Amino acid sequence: MVGVDSSSPREPTALAWSTFLLPTKAKVISPQDQATTPVDPRVLDAMLPYLTDQYGNPHSRTHAYGWEAESAVEDARKHVADLIGADPKDIVFTSGATETNNMAIKGIARFHKEKKRHIITTQTEHKCVLDSCRKLSEEGFDITYLPVQQNGVVSLNVLENAIRPDTSLVSIMTVNNETGVIQPMKEIGEMLRKYRGIYLHTDAAQAVGKISLDVNEMNIDLMSISGHKLYGPKGIGAAYVRRRPRVRLEPILSGGGQERGLRSGTLPTALVVGLGEAARIAKQEMKRDHARITELSDHLIQSINAQVEHVVRNGDVNGYPGCVNLSFSYVEGESLLMALKDIALSSGSACTSASLEPSYVLRALGAAEDMAHSSLRFGIGRFTTKAEVDFVVSHIIRTVNRLRDMRCVLYHQPSRSSSESVPSPLWEMVQEGIDINSIDWSQSQH
Amino acid sequence: MSTTVVTAPSRRAILDLYAATLRSSRAFSSYNFREYFVGRTREVFRGMQTESDPARLRTMYADARAELGVLRRSAIVNQLYGGPKLAVEVHAPAQEDTQQA
Numbered sequence A: 001m002v003g004v005d006s007s008s009p010r011e012p013t014a015l016a017w018s019t020f021l022l023p024t025k026a027k028v029i030s031p032q033d034q035a036t037t038p039v040d041p042r043v044l045d046a047m048l049p050y051l052t053d054q055y056g057n058p059h060s061r062t063h064a065y066g067w068e069a070e071s072a073v074e075d076a077r078k079h080v081a082d083l084i085g086a087d088p089k090d091i092v093f094t095s096g097a098t099e100t101n102n103m104a105i106k107g108i109a110r111f112h113k114e115k116k117r118h119i120i121t122t123q124t125e126h127k128c129v130l131d132s133c134r135k136l137s138e139e140g141f142d143i144t145y146l147p148v149q150q151n152g153v154v155s156l157n158v159l160e161n162a163i164r165p166d167t168s169l170v171s172i173m174t175v176n177n178e179t180g181v182i183q184p185m186k187e188i189g190e191m192l193r194k195y196r197g198i199y200l201h202t203d204a205a206q207a208v209g210k211i212s213l214d215v216n217e218m219n220i221d222l223m224s225i226s227g228h229k230l231y232g233p234k235g236i237g238a239a240y241v242r243r244r245p246r247v248r249l250e251p252i253l254s255g256g257g258q259e260r261g262l263r264s265g266t267l268p269t270a271l272v273v274g275l276g277e278a279a280r281i282a283k284q285e286m287k288r289d290h291a292r293i294t295e296l297s298d299h300l301i302q303s304i305n306a307q308v309e310h311v312v313r314n315g316d317v318n319g320y321p322g323c324v325n326l327s328f329s330y331v332e333g334e335s336l337l338m339a340l341k342d343i344a345l346s347s348g349s350a351c352t353s354a355s356l357e358p359s360y361v362l363r364a365l366g367a368a369e370d371m372a373h374s375s376l377r378f379g380i381g382r383f384t385t386k387a388e389v390d391f392v393v394s395h396i397i398r399t400v401n402r403l404r405d406m407r408c409v410l411y412h413q414p415s416r417s418s419s420e421s422v423p424s425p426l427w428e429m430v431q432e433g434i435d436i437n438s439i440d441w442s443q444s445q446h
Numbered sequence B: 001m002s003t004t005v006v007t008a009p010s011r012r013a014i015l016d017l018y019a020a021t022l023r024s025s026r027a028f029s030s031y032n033f034r035e036y037f038v039g040r041t042r043e044v045f046r047g048m049q050t051e052s053d054p055a056r057l058r059t060m061y062a063d064a065r066a067e068l069g070v071l072r073r074s075a076i077v078n079q080l081y082g083g084p085k086l087a088v089e090v091h092a093p094a095q096e097d098t099q100q101a
């Protein structure tokens, strides 16, 4: 129906390969939306007054600028609260989801450490959650890292079996940043209701503003929110910390006692206003955004599947459609990424895309090492256009086919780093009908 | 102005606002913002055309007016700090007319 109609003399699929490799200053495509999102121009417009004329300290109530700033901050707090069904008083502004995750996990654990020393999380959490837990284990806490099922979803039974009398916190992310997998937070919250004294925290950085969330319906006690994942500025985020019943945690920062004493420090008015406006717009646009993103996501997946074989979709198909993670068999991940480097996708997780290590998230889903290696994550967001999707698709198809045709040698594990590894024309073998996984590589090398 | 609680904005007024909003949307120098706001403006105003409740229409009109101010300023700022063109916009035809609901 829509699309770059084929009558167009300049349709992107007609581009020569070399065009993409020209050392042009042109950016090829907008950045993927999981790593970060652009600031919505409407958000910037709301922020500008507070970076120019309205420079008051929101905590100083003695002059007019202070009042203005304070009321702007409170409006923003309300917008953030409205987006997740919370009371504005339950919202604490922070510098982002990394800080909020640290604050929630370490804060709960340390506050309750006399009686409770056990925390449950999953293997597919964001690095900042896993690293906060690692720090706590150095402090003597026990951490259970739950495995996930092959579709990336945590099993309720597995979670329930991990609960101990001394469990203080369960921390499970709402939407995974690499695979888009959505965890059943409502069911998890419902189940945890049976256990008294266990708090439920969710890293909702990738979910807020994209899917509808309600902290009461989901029985969530703490939630992490990040500004730059919902078209707001970087360096601002929020924590939802339930007051009724009261969630008690030890603050990380000591100081002037702002933000209910949980997060001392002068609030950055402009950033707070930006987050608030981003939240307001997200609520207003969620239905439309979601419909468009779903349409583009389906188009992306169908177009790739129609034109390349041996593509595996990683993670639950009912995940968030704006995050699509595909593995291309018989293509080496780094070659793929190098060839596609002008396109802002990332192999594995954004923050670790420079690393050669296959994604730990995909490995937790049971992906074979080589598949975790040749995965690409596609981010589709509010400002993605259909032309961009078509552009990326044609680029990917050409690249994957070219790499496979080059009989690009792939060092199959486990001999990947071993000196006796034999380069094997895997793609050729596949085409001959040989099941690669059935080959015992260690035997065939003698 | 005084007793216009139920008076809907005129068709003419809506069309003028539509034209002005489209113009501001097209003025963004960033490809992605431009495409987004053009598509969204079309949708918003299509929604207004089919709205029969005068009270609702008044609210929609007022919102759209406020938004025009935001878009006007935003387009100017965007022009001041415009980046390089994307390859996709250099090589692909404008999506404007194909971006739809």
Ligand SMILES: Cc1ncc(COP(=O)(O)O)c(C=O)c1O
Pocket: A034, A035, A095, A096, A097, A098, A099, A126, A128, A173, A175, A176, A177, A203, A205, A206, A225, A226, A227, A228, A236, A237
């Ligand atoms: C799931 C998830 N949690 C936390 C973060 C960190 O957020 P921030 O950059 O706001 O600290 C990110 C983004 O990098 C994320 O995707």
